[in-house]
Amino acid sequence: MCQVEEEYHEQLERVDTPSASKKCVKCKEELAAVVIRAGDAYCRKCFRESFIHKFRAMLGKTRVIFPGEKVLLAVSGGPSSCSMLSQVQEGVSQNAHKKLRFFPGIVYIDAEGGALGQCKEMRQKTTSELCDMFRSTGFPFYILPLEQVLDLPGSVLTPSPPSDQPGSVYKAAVDLFLQSGDSSSDGKAEEQECVSLPAVQESHTRLLQQLIGSAQTLTAKQDLLNTFRQHLLVHTARTRGYSKLMQGDSCTRLAVKLLTSISLGRGAQLAQDTGFSDCRYGGVTVVRPMREYSAKEIAYYNHMFKVPSVVIPNLDTKMPDKASIQRLTQNFVTKLQADFHSTVSTIYRTGEKLQTAGRGSSAAEDAEALALCCRSVKFSEEASALQATLISEQLSQSSVKPEPPANVGQCCSSERPCGGAEGTGDCCRSSSHLVGSLSSRDHEATDLRSLLCYSCRRTVRDMSSVDCLPQYVLSVAQRRQNRSAMKEQISEFLLDDA
Amino acid sequence: MAAPVAVHLEFGGGAELLFDGVKEHHVTLPSQSEPWDMKQLLVWIQRNLLKERPELFVQGDTVRPGILVLINDADWELMGELDYQLLDQDNIVFISTLHGG
Numbered sequence: 001m002c003q004v005e006e007e008y009h010e011q012l013e014r015v016d017t018p019s020a021s022k023k024c025v026k027c028k029e030e031l032a033a034v035v036i037r038a039g040d041a042y043c044r045k046c047f048r049e050s051f052i053h054k055f056r057a058m059l060g061k062t063r064v065i066f067p068g069e070k071v072l073l074a075v076s077g078g079p080s081s082c083s084m085l086s087q088v089q090e091g092v093s094q095n096a097h098k099k100l101r102f103f104p105g106i107v108y109i110d111a112e113g114g115a116l117g118q119c120k121e122m123r124q125k126t127t128s129e130l131c132d133m134f135r136s137t138g139f140p141f142y143i144l145p146l147e148q149v150l151d152l153p154g155s156v157l158t159p160s161p162p163s164d165q166p167g168s169v170y171k172a173a174v175d176l177f178l179q180s181g182d183s184s185s186d187g188k189a190e191e192q193e194c195v196s197l198p199a200v201q202e203s204h205t206r207l208l209q210q211l212i213g214s215a216q217t218l219t220a221k222q223d224l225l226n227t228f229r230q231h232l233l234v235h236t237a238r239t240r241g242y243s244k245l246m247q248g249d250s251c252t253r254l255a256v257k258l259l260t261s262i263s264l265g266r267g268a269q270l271a272q273d274t275g276f277s278d279c280r281y282g283g284v285t286v287v288r289p290m291r292e293y294s295a296k297e298i299a300y301y302n303h304m305f306k307v308p309s310v311v312i313p314n315l316d317t318k319m320p321d322k323a324s325i326q327r328l329t330q331n332f333v334t335k336l337q338a339d340f341h342s343t344v345s346t347i348y349r350t351g352e353k354l355q356t357a358g359r360g361s362s363a364a365e366d367a368e369a370l371a372l373c374c375r376s377v378k379f380s381e382e383a384s385a386l387q388a389t390l391i392s393e394q395l396s397q398s399s400v401k402p403e404p405p406a407n408v409g410q411c412c413s414s415e416r417p418c419g420g421a422e423g424t425g426d427c428c429r430s431s432s433h434l435v436g437s438l439s440s441r442d443h444e445a446t447d448l449r450s451l452l453c454y455s456c457r458r459t460v461r462d463m464s465s466v467d468c469l470p471q472y473v474l475s476v477a478q479r480r481q482n483r484s485a486m487k488e489q490i491s492e493f494l495l496d497d498a
Numbered sequence: 499m500a501a502p503v504a505v506h507l508e509f510g511g512g513a514e515l516l517f518d519g520v521k522e523h524h525v526t527l528p529s530q531s532e533p534w535d536m537k538q539l540l541v542w543i544q545r546n547l548l549k550e551r552p553e554l555f556v557q558g559d560t561v562r563p564g565i566l567v568l569i570n571d572a573d574w575e576l577m578g579e580l581d582y583q584l585l586d587q588d589n590i591v592f593i594s595t596l597h598g599g
Contacts (some may be wrong), residue, residue, distance in 0.1 A: 338563035
């Protein structure tokens with residue numbers, strides 16, 4: 001052990017760099033071609049097998065997709081979703097041994113014109129490329145412009161009654177399906193309908209651009225874009241009769257999303273935003289089968305096995321590192337991953353363990369918040385962090401005359417104190433509330449914000465004008481306000497829930 | 499004196515946006531006394547091919563984290579990363595994993 005003249009070997013621990021002559025760790029015969037995780041080198045064939053197997057195992061182990069179900073694949077054109085598409089395509093077409101037994105459809109939301117301001121030719125080009133790609137799969141596909149979000153009904157924000165099928169029923173359903181004969185499934189392959197990009201009115205595009213443009217920061221813009229895209233996807237799935245929505249978020253992307261959600265204040269929805277299945281929307285369950293693949297695996301697979309994908313510039317393409325919270329987090333995680341190979345998987349595993357505390361049944365609809373993120377929030381908790389934030393906000397505006405009369409709106413989101421006693425709100429003149437009667441607008445804005453969850457509040461706060469929000473959001477907000485006002489009026493006559 | 503080395507470069511996954519949208523490049527590296535290695539190739543690309551925003555492609559000595567490099571369809575980690583010496587008719591692919599999803 002410890003001696004005076006101890007000699008240490010010259011060879012200290014050396015990093016075992018995989019070399020070109022390293023054999024695949026799985027089959028041990030072929031030369032390795034790709035390194036996954038830290039040090040696991042696979043040859044091409046084994047990599048492909050494990051890739052495909054992981055996808056099937058994911059679906060099989062979680063048992064959420066029942067045989068014969070209609071599943072909508074949300075394809076953004078990027079590598080993960082195109083990889084998911086090709087996996088599904090391969091899985092559905094295979095011989096009976098491990099055939100995937102659901103009926104897929106494809107949806108693509110075209111955000112280029114409205115949100116990103118791309119010219120018409122670029123839009124057409126991308127759309128036709130994607131159209132060709134989708135057509136070759138043989139599944140029904142829908143290409144929707146994001147402008148359609150302006151016409152959504154208010155029912156998008158309320159979860160429809162779920163059709164719950166507990167796990168124990170899964171086995172029975174599979175057996176039943178097998179008995180009734182797989183032959184029916186081949187004949188039932190739907191005729192490929194394709195809904196190509198409907199002619200988009202210029203005015204809608206302008207409205208959408210205004211909506212996205214009203215957010216001052218890139219973070220808020222991206223947040224709004226994601227929210228509306230999600231709404232449109234859920235709405236499409238509902239109206240076309242799909243009970244599952246598959247999204248292609250990779251492990252890396254989910255790790256970044258996790259950290260970003262915490263920064264944005266969406267901590268309470270983390271479990272559902274990043275978990276395998278997301279039941280917030282009631283009838284439509286969002287499923288993420290690609291969540292165990294790192295971005296590197298997907299990129300390598302797509303390149304080696306020629307999976308087509310389309311590069312579509314995003315809001316934060318070519319932006320500097322600190323342009324938005326999302327971008328900053330992505331850079332942080334990616335850089336850390338380069339040196340510490342277990343970063344992404346650690347974040348991911350931690351995310352898997354998260355659960356929201358049970359809130360009891362949602363019978364009490366009164367305190368339910370209108371959340372753009374479709375999350376029900378009860379504001380009745382006295383000691384929550386949100387309350388603390390609100391109180392400190394009120395205190396920091398303490399030079400405002402408190403409780404102005406009802407026809408003058410509260411001063412909202414202004415840094416400087418305002419002499420509210422002057423009346424009709426000269427003070428509240430921030431850059432936006434210039435249209436129409438100031439007081440009622442301010443009032444509306446504050447009221448809308450009071451209905452939102454914390455992170456949606458922050459996003460809306462960044463917007464210069466709340467009126468740009470689509471009609472369905474404003475009308476549902478109005479309805480909720482009316483209901484809670486009504487409830488207050490009759491509260492004396494209601495029996496307490498003991 | 500090493501002979502000029504002809505390599506085939508490909509950019510994918512969004513990285514091509516930094517190169518005017520051109521995905522494939524056939525380049526011939528000029529001859530020099532030592533053999534070309536990846537480090538020198540990156541410098542050469544930055545100087546001659548990269549059209550904008552170098553910090554989105556190269557970071558210091560190496561590529562930006564998040565860009566996957568394949569040498570002859572094998573992960574460059576298996577080939578020695580920056581120390582790999584280029585041979586004639588090599589196929590080098592740079593795929594950005596940061597874009598899209």
